[in-house]
Amino acid sequence: MPLVENGQIVQDRYLYVGDEESMPDRVPAIVTAQRFLTNADTLIRRDGSLGVRWPNNRRIAELAPWLGHLTLIALEFPKFRDGRAYSQARLLRETYGFRGTLRATGDVLRDQFHFLIRAGFDSFEVKKPADARVFAEAASRYSVVYQPSADGRIPALRRRAQHASSDAAGDARSFGDPPERI
Amino acid sequence: MTSPLDQKKIKIAGPVVVTANRVGDGAVVYRSPDGGWTTELGGAAVVIDADSARALAEAATGDDLNAIGPYIAPVKVLPGGHVRPGNLRELIRRSGPTIDLPALPDM
């Protein structure tokens, strides 16, 4: 499964470490939530970046006390139809101010790139190589967004309010304009 | 007429066909003996035992490019070999709604 970051397929700097394996020396490592919560005090003192893989059915609030010690959080999409991790991502970015790497894992397909980026993900374990190759194009498909989100894009509501008078008059002629009687 | 979408076990109580909807236009199609699909019920492969039905359905399920949601549907075989839909749902699928569609008046 190719890893995409900054619009390109890249090598993974991180190593996924199984619960029974010993932690590698100085290599960035991702551990399971289970292992992390059991050994948090020890793990955060290790030499090297630390990431956690967090399941989509546990509250982010549980992880919140440790965010300052984590460089990566991997969230899960068991099936792409299961969208719980979108909420988790936004909570991490917007409520808790997490600034590290936010990785999408699992059933990650091209048709979700736009949503994933907007939700605050910046690292993607993409299911299909073909999708990974077109990441940049798929991710920039929408130039207009209607709502504010983790990516900081200005929503249409605000852009409009800024151009209020100039835009309205010009466009009002275009659609279903009521006839002469008005 | 319980939605076949809920089918789990294969129960054969008589002759059956495998039917689905064509990808391009959603039209009702039937699995034919040569492994293709036909819109004519008369051209469908008819089987009478659970194993054959399962095999037919499995082969059809792999043909995602051409047909969506294949399932096993009952038919009646009349003397002379004519095949008819086996329940109201299949009758409607083959012949269309049982009501008149709104006319296309040249008003």
Add this chain to the structure above:
Amino acid sequence: MYIYDAFDRQLLAERVTEFRDQVARRLSGELTEEEFKPLRLMNGVYLQLHAYMLRIAIPYGTLSTLQLRKLAEIARKYDRGYGHFTTRQNIQFHWIKLAELPDAMAELASVGMHGMQTSGNNVRNITTDQWAGVATDEIQDPRIWAELIRQHVTLHPEFSFMPRKFKIAVGASHRDRAALRIHDMALRLHRNAAGETGFEVMVGGGLGRTPYLAQTIKPFLPKRDVLSYVEAVLRTYNQFGSRDNIWKARIKILVHDLGAEAFAKEVETEWQSIKDGALVLEPAMVADIAGRFRYPNYQQLDDNPPELNVARRSGRSFDAWMNNCVTKHKAPGYAIVTLSLKPEGGTPGDCTAAQMEKLAELADRYSFGEVRVGHEQNLALPHVAQRDLPALWRELDAIGLARPNVSFISDIISCPGLDYCSLANARSIPIAQELTRRFRDLDHQRNLGRLHINISGCINACGHHHVGHIGILGVEKNGEEFYQITLGGKADENATLGTLIGPAVPYAQVADVVEDIAAAYIDLRQTADELFIDTVKRLGVEPFRERVYAAR
């Protein structure tokens, strides 16, 4: 009505481009059906018994004549010359080809229409009462708020893959004409004791296998907080709604399982952390959206112009139509005209391309170019000058849109049922058609008065049978079609779920049963003015049950 601007058009165009690509990848095999299905659902493309079905959103039921003409064109070019208006103010085309869909969508986009989020596990079309903006009893046009919320939830990155669908309705009057309490979330604009306007927020309504009425979790929400509060509700639902069982995944189950109070608390906690952030609705933003709603330049006219009264006195049919289809308007001298899409022997909610085109013409001449779609599957012309009513009536009558049966027993709400729908267990349309024939006599209908029949072909309840005065639910027993009958349901501000009266009856007997129920009502009512629904409320279903099952 809302006028699209460059931003709205751009988003639609990009959506069409994306969908065209997705269809191409499906047809080439690059996408499997399992991968494609949620994507096509997000654009309102269903697969039904005979063909694909395209459901097009009509936000808060408001259509321009330009849009109506385009729908007629789509019906002619890509379908079989007709469309079907639904119980959620949408329109459906039942014979669409997948390969032609991107072109059809591009054409719809050219007039600001689309099928975005008319299916799938996202926020669906936001509905209001079809008299919004012209009703005499509303405190503000609810469509402004519906539009603000609509934009907010369109292609929302966090809420496009929720446990299940999410339906929102907005109201602005005490009389509920939008069936608020059967929605996942409803917002009702009202004034509090201090005279401020804000929203009562209700959540957890929904019909289907386990019907519930929505409960109030926030009695008064200031307008500035609408988007953030909606966000908090959706976020709570997205995280905690059941993902394991499709029948337990709607928010109504979550609210019921947690209890309304605990649910409200969960929402409140989340809301407190976001309420003063980026989602605050500033007055300038509201004013901008409100400003994009075009209202007619009404003339100064008097109510009850003399020519109107003359026409009423000289024509019994016109008078009957006036009494049944014409409603008071907030602008003096104007009226709201309801158009029944329930002809004798017809399919409830169906409308031919020819009718649409003719109606567009009439709307241009008589209604400032605007048409409304109601959840009762009827249409309305919202801005008709009273002095034009006689002329308008003649023209409507000529195209079969002037039947004075609105709210009567033959004004039936029905889903498409087994004739079209792959989810159905039984047919609904032929039942409706037979009922319109049995009750064809208008005097008889007037005598029975307001009487809502709702028919659903399966437990998904798209015909809203739970809230019908008479509810009819199709089920299957041993390969045959049977129908459960409920009585006493209501969809208004006193929303109630109906009560089952007895064992399901076979297809051939349904019309007879309804006739028995109607006859029982005539016998049992205290006065000729007591409505059917009130007789049922007074006496319960027992006397009706006895009558129906006495000989069965």
